[in-house]
Every structure is written in C-alpha cells, then in structure tokens.
C-alpha cells in the first residue's frame with residue numbers, strides 16, 4: 316500500500332494482508348486485515364508501532380521514501396504484539412541509535428521477543444515527548460489488549476494513535492479514511508475484531524474510554540482498519556455499546572447434531588420465539604459456523620440457547636468448542652436455555668448444566684432432553700422454554 320498523509324508531516328504506513336486465513340491462528344479473516352504504522356517527521360522523527368514481519372521490506376522502503384537518509388529518533392511502542400512489533404528488530408538494525416519508547420511493562424516484552432534494548436525511554440501517563448512542533452503524550456490502557464498497551468496522543472493535530480483499540484478486521488481496499496469507505500462493510504468486521512480480540516477485556520475497555528474522554532480527539536489512527544477522522548462517533552459509540560455489554564433483544568441458538576434430532580429441537584424453539592414476536596433469531600450449527608461469528612452474535616443478543624447430543628458421555632465436541640470460546644470471552648447479561656438429545660446414558664445436557672453453573676447466566680427454564688425423535692411431551696417442554704425466553708426478553 317502507498318503511504319498517505321494524515322497531515323503535513325504525519326504519515327500513515329499501512330499494509331494489507333490478504334493471505335492469512337486465521338488471525339492469531341484462531342479467528343477467520345476472509346476479508347483480510349491491515350497492519351497500520353505511523354511516522355511523524357519533525358525536528359525529531361518518531362515512528363509509532365511497526366508492522367507484521369512479512370511486510371518489513373516494503374515498510375523500510377516506504378520509510379526511506381519519506382525521510383530519505385535522515386535517522387528515526389524514536390520508536391513508540393503502543394503495543395508489543397508481533398503483528399505490530401514484527402519489524403522492530405529490522406528497524407533497530409537499520410537505525411541503531413533509535414530510542415524505544417514504552418512504559419514499565421513494555422521492555423520486558425521487547426527482551427522476551429527480540430533483544431535487550433540499548434536506548435530506551437520509559438514513559439508514564441501524561442508524559443510528554445517533544446519532537447519539535449509536535450508533542451506526543453502517552454496514556455496506558457492496560458489489557459486493551461495486553462498489559463503493556465498504551466496510546467499516544469499527538470497534541471498539535473489532536474490525533475490519537477490508539478493501538479488495537481478501535482481497530483477492525485478487513486483490508487483497506489483503496490479507502491483509508493472512514494469518509495472514503497462505505498462503513499457498512501466495517502460494521503461486522505470491526506465488531507468481530509472487538510469481540511474476538513478485545514472482548515474479554517470489556518471492563519478494561521470501559522476504563523480506557525473514560526480515561527480518554529477528556530481528550531479532544533480529531534483523528535484516530537488504529538493499528539488495524541480505517542483511520543477515523545469524520546465519523547469518530549461511529550466507532551466510539553460502538554465501543555461504548557459493546558464494552559458495556561449493552562445487548563439487543565434477540566436469541567442465538569447453537570446446536571450440534573449428527574442425525575438431525577438436536578437440530579429439529581432448535582427449529583421448534585426458534586419457531587415459537589418468532590411466534591412470540593422475537594425478530595432477531597440466529598440458529599447456528601456448531602459444526603459449520605466458526606465460533607468467531609457465533610460469539611460475535613452472543614455479544615449482540617441477550618438470549619442464548621444451546622443444544623447438544625450426547626457424545627461419548629459428554630458434549631458434542633463442536634458445541635464444546637463454542638461454549639469454551641464463550642466462557643473464555645465471558646460476555647455478560649444473558650439469559651440461557653439448554654436442550655439436548657441422547658440414546659443411552661446421556662452426557663450432553665449434563666455438561667451444558669455445568670456450563671450454566673460456570674457462566675452464571677440466568678437459566679430461563681429447566682433443560683429439555685429427548686431420547687431420539689422429538690415426542691409430544693418434550694415438544695411441549697421446548698415450547699415452554701421458548702416462551703420463558705420470550706417472557707424474559709419482553710419483560711425488559
């Protein structure tokens with residue numbers, strides 16, 4: 316990708332990754348991702364974060380095009396995850412006098428991953444680094460998304476270099492600024508990025524939003540996805556909503572099924588929910604849809620109903636994988652329903668009950684468990700389960 320000016324002497328250096336299938340080797344990125352770095356050219360030159368290592372050559376070339384044979388004075392490390400620190404060693408090799416700028420948590424990571432830094436500047440909240448006419452101020456935002464994570468605020472242009480916060484999956488296909496892009500595309504990609512990557516740290520994100528609220532921010536340069544300069548509210552309001560577990564009315568139904576019995580139970584529940592006026596109902600087959608998408612909808616909707624056949628005395632493995640992802644990210648404020656199917660001694664529902672105890676969501680109705688084909692009594696029970704869920708959602 317070409318480098319682009321954010322203002323006269325501040326540049327965006329972003330690289331599109333359309334080759335990686337799974338981000339962090341877990342989360343699908345069918346629309347790719349961009350790795351964004353920034354450089355400020357003043358009396359002193361500061362680079363803000365780097366890029367993933369497969370882009371090192373292009374990255375170094377772009378930097379040279381911008382600064383010629385000048386040297387980079389500072390590398391500000393907002394976040395040490397290798398998709399942003401991947402070019403750190405190459406930068407230090409090319410500019411050995413460079414000073415690494417981080418907080419007290421940063422340099423341990425630098426040592427673990429790369430090297431003992433020779434020149435370092437340890438910063439803290441409100442610390443100001445003068446580059447000439449540009450001044451950089453730092454604020455730590457721990458666990459959004461690692462312990463060392465911080466943001467850098469450029470005072471002259473009021474640009475927040477936000478690290479992973481406000482980032483998005485999806486490459487930048489020509490448009491880089493939010494006002495150059497149809498944001499509909501980023502609706503799902505930015506939410507999935509948040510829920511999959513940062514979603515475990517919602518309380519930390521809330522604290523970060525409060526900490527950053529006093530700053531006048533005219534532009535946000537995240538390390539993934541668009542640069543926000545016109546519709547800042549678009550992304551800020553979404554972060555507020557997602558990180559505060561503000562959920563819409565709706566139900567996610569997840570099932571696993573080998574022969575269709577458990578799937579049929581899911582359909583019965585869904586139909587009744589629709590009859591009761593619930594419009595957002597998503598049924599997912601855990602064997603088909605990646606947990607990334609399912610968990611994203613769990614962060615949208617208040618109702619969650621999960622069904623599993625018994626499988627070697629326990630849960631169907633793909634259902635187990637989905638609920639383990641949910642437990643890992645630990646979204647809150649949900650109502651829960653449970654159902655399942657078996658042929659001899661069970662194991663599915665038994666383990667879903669343990670899930671209910673661990674996740675501590677309110678169970679709206681007794682678990683419904685059928686042996687093979689759905690029969691009248693258990694169909695009645697499923698309808699009651701759906702009614703109980705609808706009652707809860709509609710009572711709010």
Ligand SMILES: Cc1cc2nc3c(=O)[nH]c(=O)nc-3n(C[C@H](O)[C@H](O)[C@H](O)COP(=O)(O)O)c2cc1C
Nearest residue numbers: 573574575576577624625627628657658659660661
């Ligand atoms: C590999 C395998 C393991 C199973 N293990 C159990 C089990 O431990 N206990 C049980 O009651 N049923 C077990 N079953 C039977 C299924 O749970 C049962 O047939 C159920 O109705 C399948 O639901 P489905 O049609 O939604 O796939 C097993 C079936 C298979 C294929």
